[in-house]
Amino acid sequence: MTDFMNGRFLLAAGAAFVSAGPALADPVADFYKGKTVTMVVSSSAGGGYDTLSRTVAKHMFVHIPGKPNMIVRNMPGAGGIIATNFVANLAPKDGTTIAGVQNNVAFEPLMGTARAKYDPTKLNWIGTPSVETGLLIVWHTHPAQTIQDAMKMRIKAGSSGYNSAPSLYGRLLNEVLGTKIDLILGFRGQNGAYLAMEKGELDSYGTTFWSSLTATKKKWLRDKKIRILVQYGPEKEKDLPNVPYGPDLTKNAEDRALFEAAYGPLALGRPFVMPGGVPPERVAAIRKAFMATMADPKFQKDAKRIGLIVDKPRTGEQLQKQIVDAYKAPPSLIARLRRIANPPKK
Numbered sequence: 313m314t315d316f317m318n319g320r321f322l323l324a325a326g327a328a329f330v331s332a333g334p335a336l337a338d339p340v341a342d343f344y345k346g347k348t349v350t351m352v353v354s355s356s357a358g359g360g361y362d363t364l365s366r367t368v369a370k371h372m373f374v375h376i377p378g379k380p381n382m383i384v385r386n387m388p389g390a391g392g393i394i395a396t397n398f399v400a401n402l403a404p405k406d407g408t409t410i411a412g413v414q415n416n417v418a419f420e421p422l423m424g425t426a427r428a429k430y431d432p433t434k435l436n437w438i439g440t441p442s443v444e445t446g447l448l449i450v451w452h453t454h455p456a457q458t459i460q461d462a463m464k465m466r467i468k469a470g471s472s473g474y475n476s477a478p479s480l481y482g483r484l485l486n487e488v489l490g491t492k493i494d495l496i497l498g499f500r501g502q503n504g505a506y507l508a509m510e511k512g513e514l515d516s517y518g519t520t521f522w523s524s525l526t527a528t529k530k531k532w533l534r535d536k537k538i539r540i541l542v543q544y545g546p547e548k549e550k551d552l553p554n555v556p557y558g559p560d561l562t563k564n565a566e567d568r569a570l571f572e573a574a575y576g577p578l579a580l581g582r583p584f585v586m587p588g589g590v591p592p593e594r595v596a597a598i599r600k601a602f603m604a605t606m607a608d609p610k611f612q613k614d615a616k617r618i619g620l621i622v623d624k625p626r627t628g629e630q631l632q633k634q635i636v637d638a639y640k641a642p643p644s645l646i647a648r649l650r651r652i653a654n655p656p657k658k
Contacts, residue, residue, distance in 0.1 A: 340597045343407070344378030352403070352411040354395030356388040356501035360524030364441065364582055364620055365412035368602075371611040375601035380408075388501055391476025392417040393427050396585070400430030405587045407594035412584050415444060415577035416477040418635050422646060423480075423653035433639060434588040436595045437631035439602040440581030441615075441622035445522040445545040445552070446481055448491070449538045454515045459542040459556055462491045469493050469516040470505030474657075477577070478502075478518025481544075483652050484574050488567040489542070489558065493518070510537075522549050523582070523621035530619055544571065545578040573645055574652070576638055580631055581624070599628040 351369040355361040362384075369382040387395040392414035403409035418437075420428035448462065456462045471478035474497060482493045495518055499505040502524065508514040522543070525533060532538050543549055544558035562568040584602060586595060605611050606625040615622045 338377055340593055341377035343594065344376055344380040344597075347378070347380040347408055349373070349376070349380045349382045349408050349410060350403075351382055351384045352395050352399060352409060353384060353386045354388065354392035354411060354413040354417070355386070356503060357386050358528070359502050360521060360527045361412055361414065361582060362386065363527050363618060364523075364622075365584075367611070367614055367618060367620060368412070368441075368584070368605060371608055371614065372601055372605040375604040375608070377597055377601075389473070390427060391420075391473045391479070393420060393425065393473075396420075396435075397427075397429050399585060399587050400435060403587050405589035407586065407590045407598065410438065410584055410586055410598065412582065414477055415440075415580040415583055416480060418580060418583070418631075419577050419638065422639055422641075422649070424650045425653065431588075433632075433636050436586040436588060436590055436628070437635065438584040438586060438595075438599050438628045439606070440583045440626050440631060441606055441620070442523060442624040443546050443581045443626070444578040445543050445547075445549040446519045446575060446578055447522055447525070447543050447555075448485060448493075448516065448541045449520050449525075450516050450541060451509045451512075451514070452537050452539060453512065454539075456541065457539065459489065459491070459561065462493075462541050463489065464492070466492045466494055467515045468513075469495055469518045470499045470502075470508055470514045471495050471497050471518040472499050472501055472505075473497060476518070478505075480518075480574070480653055482518035483655065484571065485542070485558070487652055488562050488571050521578075522552070526619045526621060528619075544575050546575065569645065570648055573641065574649060576634070579634060581626065583631055595628075603627060 351365055353362050353365040366384050369384055373379055373382040387398060395411055396413050396417040399411045418432040450456050450467060456465050469482050479495055482495050485491045486493055502517055505514060505517045540555050542558050543552055543555045548557050559568050559571045562571055
């Protein structure tokens with residue numbers, strides 16, 4: 313009887329072990345183990361987006377099940393559209409490609425940008441470390457001291473492409489505030505434009521993000537090489553209490569509504585995205601890993617040392633909803649935004 317009972321116990325224990333096996337398996341970890349995840353950066357090396365993406369990649373891999381290797385690949389051009397086209401149409405849809413992209417790319421199809429060959433609502437948005445604050449800056453040698461001066465004096469501002477964020481926001485400021493920004497296109501990322509500013513060839517950049525300045529141009533701020541004339545975004549930047557807020561300067565409700573709609577991309581901050589069609593469980597794992605990275609003390613320490621602003625993270629689900637909602641905006645508002653985004657070329 314004892315042997316029989318012992319046999320029953322061993323059989324039961326063995327069955328329990330076998331049944332527990334699948335529960336302990338992690339198909340996401342199994343997939344990523346030994347793999348290499350590519351972090352595509354939609355800007356040139358050395359800029360704010362590049363600095364952020366490399367810092368995220370440095371810390372994020374430990375939070376992804378299976379701890380894959382992560383490499384960074386720069387793919388600049390067309391204000392982030394080239395990289396986003398790649399992610400949507402050419403990148404593997406298995407979860408091994410993540411991209412740090414400019415926040416304008418989610419809205420390019422809404423603006424009627426022909427080169428944007430993707431549907432942002434069908435991409436998998438991963439999250440952002442913060443929201444953005446857009447700025448109009450001028451080099452210290454330019455005579456403009458205030459935003460009111462910029463409504464009277466011409467400002468030569470660099471930009472990468474016709475449909476890039478600096479171009480859009482430069483034209484937006486001209487439209488709603490009456491500034492006199494002359495956009496000079498063709499700069500390969502903000503670093504080229506910044507260098508031209510230092511050489512006296514440009515007065516400004518079409519739009520500069522506060523997070524980029526603090527990450528890459530601390531000396532400009534410290535040495536007062538620039539003046540910040542106006543700020544705009546989903547909320548006022550607490551570190552710029554004396555810089556006027558653009559929407560407060562508009563003359564009517566229609567212009568304010570336009571301003572608020574146009575800076576919708578800034579609420580996306582510096583978003584990360586994956587291709588559509590990635591298995592949902594891998595998307596969920598990457599989203600979770602991203603938010604874990606944002607809370608990681610080592611990442612936060614690294615970010616603070618570099619000067620990155622990562623204090624207002626938003627989830628991929630939040631970004632996904634905002635983008636879907638934006639594509640439901642009133643047609644009249646979309647039409648005006650499209651005219652600003654795609655004015656007739658001279």
